[in-house]
Amino acid sequence: MIIFGAGGDLTKRKLIPALFYLCQGGLLPETFAILGLDRLEMDDEAFRDGMADAVKEHVGSAWNEATWRKLCHHLHYMQGNIKEEATYMAVCERLSRLDAERGTEGNYLFYLAVPPSLFPDITRHLGAVGLTAESEDDWRRVIIEKPFGNDVESAKALNGMLHETLDEDQIYRIDHYLGKETVQNIMVFRFANGFIEPFWNRQHIDHVQITVAESVGVEHRGEYYEQAGALRDMIPNHLLVLLGFLAMEPPNSFESGAVRDEINKVLDAIHPLTPEQVLTHAVRGQYGEGVMPTGERVPAYRSSPGVSPTSGRETYAALKLTMDNWRWAGVPFYLRTGKRLAAQYTEIVIQYKRAPKIMFKNTDIEQMTPDMLVLRIQPNEGIQMSFGAKIPGPRMRVGTVNMDFCYADYFGNAPATGYETLIYDCMNGDATLFKHADTVEKGWEIVESVMDVWNALPARDFPNYAAGTWGPAAAGDLLKNDGRLWRRIKTP
Numbered sequence: 145m146i147i148f149g150a151g152g153d154l155t156k157r158k159l160i161p162a163l164f165y166l167c168q169g170g171l172l173p174e175t176f177a178i179l180g181l182d183r184l185e186m187d188d189e190a191f192r193d194g195m196a197d198a199v200k201e202h203v204g205s206a207w208n209e210a211t212w213r214k215l216c217h218h219l220h221y222m223q224g225n226i227k228e229e230a231t232y233m234a235v236c237e238r239l240s241r242l243d244a245e246r247g248t249e250g251n252y253l254f255y256l257a258v259p260p261s262l263f264p265d266i267t268r269h270l271g272a273v274g275l276t277a278e279s280e281d282d283w284r285r286v287i288i289e290k291p292f293g294n295d296v297e298s299a300k301a302l303n304g305m306l307h308e309t310l311d312e313d314q315i316y317r318i319d320h321y322l323g324k325e326t327v328q329n330i331m332v333f334r335f336a337n338g339f340i341e342p343f344w345n346r347q348h349i350d351h352v353q354i355t356v357a358e359s360v361g362v363e364h365r366g367e368y369y370e371q372a373g374a375l376r377d378m379i380p381n382h383l384l385v386l387l388g389f390l391a392m393e394p395p396n397s398f399e400s401g402a403v404r405d406e407i408n409k410v411l412d413a414i415h416p417l418t419p420e421q422v423l424t425h426a427v428r429g430q431y432g433e434g435v436m437p438t439g440e441r442v443p444a445y446r447s448s449p450g451v452s453p454t455s456g457r458e459t460y461a462a463l464k465l466t467m468d469n470w471r472w473a474g475v476p477f478y479l480r481t482g483k484r485l486a487a488q489y490t491e492i493v494i495q496y497k498r499a500p501k502i503m504f505k506n507t508d509i510e511q512m513t514p515d516m517l518v519l520r521i522q523p524n525e526g527i528q529m530s531f532g533a534k535i536p537g538p539r540m541r542v543g544t545v546n547m548d549f550c551y552a553d554y555f556g557n558a559p560a561t562g563y564e565t566l567i568y569d570c571m572n573g574d575a576t577l578f579k580h581a582d583t584v585e586k587g588w589e590i591v592e593s594v595m596d597v598w599n600a601l602p603a604r605d606f607p608n609y610a611a612g613t614w615g616p617a618a619a620g621d622l623l624k625n626d627g628r629l630w631r632r633i634k635t636p
């Protein structure tokens with residue numbers, strides 16, 4: 145595994161800790177080597193020492209000296225400038241030596257832990273020195289991190305550039321949301337349990353809510369966020385990925401092509417909003433200063449480093465999407481995401497249609513609460529089913545009760561970075577949890593009409609929600625106008 149950008153934040157916070165956990169789980173082979181490349185001059189020993197510090201910091205109490213010694217022995221480093229051709233000749237040489245020493249047999253996984261502006265340099269140079277050419281006996285794969293473009297055109301350009309040197313099946317576009325057990329469990333929950341699928345359609349489901357709420361602000365990412373905004377940063381990737389797993393038809397198998405085809409069909413079925421619909425089906429917001437539920441007073445987005453004091457960039461986005469297919473016709477999917485909200489959590493709410501209340505005529509029951517299934521992606525990972533139960537007593541009254549499954553109760557809290565499964569799958573050539581070029585482009589197509597209208601009509605009411613609240617009032621109206629409500633969770 146060759147990591148470009150081995151001195152960077154992602155390598156220290158996620159990649160090496162993930163390899164540490166894989167090593168701890170006995171999931172790394174003996175015939176394996178990690179070669180880090182970055183700008184700084186240092187030898188293998190200095191690199192190992194630096195990575196030991198990073199792993200200690202990020203795995204906390206899971207640190208284990210014996211595991212580290214085992215992993216450390218696989219770690220190597222070389223200095224090089226990613227933009228220079230000579231670097232790749234040196235990489236070739238170093239890899240040949242490692243192949244001989246480690247018995248790695250020419251299988252290479254290149255991890256591009258660098259800004260996307262460097263992707264073309266790396267893939268073209270790797271191609272030029274023959275490092276992307278596969279044979280019957282060895283494979284060559286490349287993992288890239290988002291952002292995968294920032295609109296349809298740039299995503300197509302990025303994919304076109306990658307395809308100049310790589311086949312689509314050599315490209316692994318990572319979305320760390322797919323590394324979460326709870327996201328992978330959506331498929332298991334739906335397709336490994338006979339009682340779920342029969343109720344997973346428009347006959348039984350009233351609507352779906354997908355919430356990715358962040359209590360943090362833009363922190364040091366102000367400059368990036370001014371370009372991106374909540375819609376671009378979150379919806380085409382993380383929220384649409386959740387929607388894809390939630391709404392897809394059962395694939396013929398769990399082979400990656402079959403699963404990814406079904407996800408693409410879901411995205412194909414989503415109606416991109418017309419400019420008129422953007423005005424009624426899309427809501428944007430920007431946080432002003434406010435007080436978080438913890439009591440902390442926090443500044444407005446416009447006061448963040450790297451942000452214009454008159455910024456029109458949204459830190460909150462909500463959409464109502466519908467799908468043109470047999471299973472989901474007429475079922476709205478409400479998506480929302482934002483920063484500096486009252487809590488930090490990701491969840492999916494499936495709200496079922498109300499039961500006919502005829503049989504409770506002439507009782508104290510005026511209205512049945514709708515049944516609800518909540519898939520808690522993070523934190524407090526689990527699944528909750530809310531339904532009506534008779535309140536004990538001579539009168540006929542119904543209360544809402546919960547059946548609650550918590551991952552931690554059954555499986556403990558195995559420490560993880562979220563990258564373990566993804567790296568492991570890539571090594572094994574399983575692309576199910578990675579994004580296909582088409583998925584990326586379709587994601588951008590869905591949000592592009594919203595971006596166009598928002599760009600053409602700058603928001604006049606920003607900031608329109610206070611930090612520490614649930615977002616702009618208009619987001620509540622998006623559901624209220626349809627006679628629905630966002631599910632509220634308790635704030636700390």
Ligand SMILES: NC(=O)c1ccc[n+]([C@@H]2O[C@H](COP(=O)([O-])OP(=O)(O)OC[C@H]3O[C@@H](n4cnc5c(N)ncnc54)[C@H](OP(=O)(O)O)[C@@H]3O)[C@@H](O)[C@H]2O)c1
Pocket residue numbers: 148149150151152153154155157158181182183224225226227256257258259260262289290291
């Ligand atoms: N950090 C995260 O948690 C995270 C999460 C999700 C996605 N990502 C994505 O992962 C990628 C990497 O992010 P990051 O946060 O790790 O970035 P980073 O901290 O800036 O790391 C990039 C590394 O590459 C090195 N580098 C840059 N240009 C180089 C060159 N020409 N030759 C050799 N080395 C060079 C940098 O060295 P210098 O510092 O000397 O420039 C730095 O050590 C980005 O695409 C980002 O969007 C990161």
